[in-house]
Amino acid sequence: MIHKQFTFIHSALLVFIPSALTWLTPTYAETKYKFSVTPRFSAQEILTRFGPLTKLLGEKLHSQVEIVLASDFDDYEMRLKAGQFDIAFSNPNHYSKSSATNEVIAIGAKDDDPRMRGLIITHTDSNIKSIQDLIGKQVAIVSWDSTFGFLSQKVFLEEQGINPKTQFKLQEAHDNKQENVILSVYHGDVAAGFINEDALNIVDRYVPSQKIRVITQTTWLPDWALSVKRTLPEMVKARIRQAVLELGLDDPVLKALKLQMFTPATDADYDLVRKALEINVDPPIAVETKPATVTQHCSPNSPSDQAATTSNVATPSVPTAATNLSGTIIPLPVPVNTPLQTSTPDVVSTANATPEPRKSVAKKTSRKRKGKKSNR
């Protein structure tokens, strides 16, 4: 009898202990998140710039975050739309086209403003004085998809009652380079050019800067989007959001990214971009209740964490809030160590939130930046 009891206890322990150990031991090594970037940079530069960010996210998620490189813009867009990347840092164009499967969580800002705008330029000696003078004239653009080398100007001109596609003779710059737009304007091949505000002084070593005149600044549009796949659990999204929003000004991750900060964002921030792209946006796919590709997204530091992982309905228990570019109040992420609720949380109350007021578009009028290269 005693022997039987001992055998039973022994067998129970043999089953229980490994189970308990499995439960207690972090299992993040099994989880892999795919991170990708609009392939505007060389592979080496992508690894240098985004390596620290993926390392940070890996630490926050207790998982491996690997950089996946796309061969070109089309390949990236296709894979982003197909939901092949868990986390992505995309230009506004790519994000806007893929927001059915991806959700922006932050905007990468090069300075204190997460937006950028375009310029319409002409030669100093040109007799073009206003945008009306450009009707029927040759105008160089970066590309039809360029956010700040065409779309920003398109939105602006349409607001002024001008349809650039029909009223201007638009031509894409060779190799879709901002530099070629400016040089075409300088050499008189075209009457005017659409460029990113950041690119205004990009060819100063080739042509005298005083030979290029800005006709007007155009519409502000949001900068690059850090997005996550919509099917990822809310808890994972919250941790990624918090990880990037917490980064301080001198953080090496931001320095590597050549950004000043990440700011909160919502999908609505990119509505203008979508409008400019003339795309019919599919309604976002509803958040699934179980992860599509990731079996376990973080180590079960706490039972509630694990429950949240499996139930996928976790949200911050201590919600705070911030506003996006449109002024909409959005919840800030839950602190990493905060136990996550397993039940559907209360709706974030705007009354309790302490939103940080953002600068209005009207406030931003004339700012001149120098020498930052951008082909967006």
Place this chain on the structure above:
Amino acid sequence: MLIQKKAAPNSTITKLISVSIAVLISFSILFILIYQILIPELVQDQIESRAKAITTFFAGAVLEHIVARDYLTINKLTENITTLPDVGYACVINDSGNVIAGLFSNLDTFDTKLINEVKENGFPSNIASQIHLTERNHSATSSHQIGGRDIINYAFRLENANAEIHVGILTEDAIRTSQHSIIPYAFLLLITTLLGIITFVWILRTT
């Protein structure tokens, strides 16, 4: 019996030394004249050959980009050419006389007037006007001063692109370097002559 050595008379030694010095001076003058006249010509020939080689290479690299109006690449290639040793400037000018790309290697080494002109209006297109290329004459060389510096300009016409390219090689440095190379040879000549005189005198005094 003591054999007494007969020393050469002092007047003979003096004459010999005088003749030696005269020969030394004559050789030195001849040597310097050869260096001043012949060497610069040889150096100039070499510079022209270099200019031709660089321009031909530049023309091959830049041709398709001119046709495609890829101004950025044209400028980058021009910039690369100006980094080569002794290249003062490189430029691409179209048939309308507009400078598509034009850069100086080190603008600060030219005179202030040119520096100001370039800063205000860009690369001066009148550089091209110093050489007149025709359909028959696809390339030409000219020597002139630009911004206070002596330059050999080699021009090459790109018939298919309706443009011409110019590469200016700075000659002063090369000629100055070649002329400075006379100094060790002059020292060698001087030392050899002095040693010869001393040896000559010593032999005369001991015979």
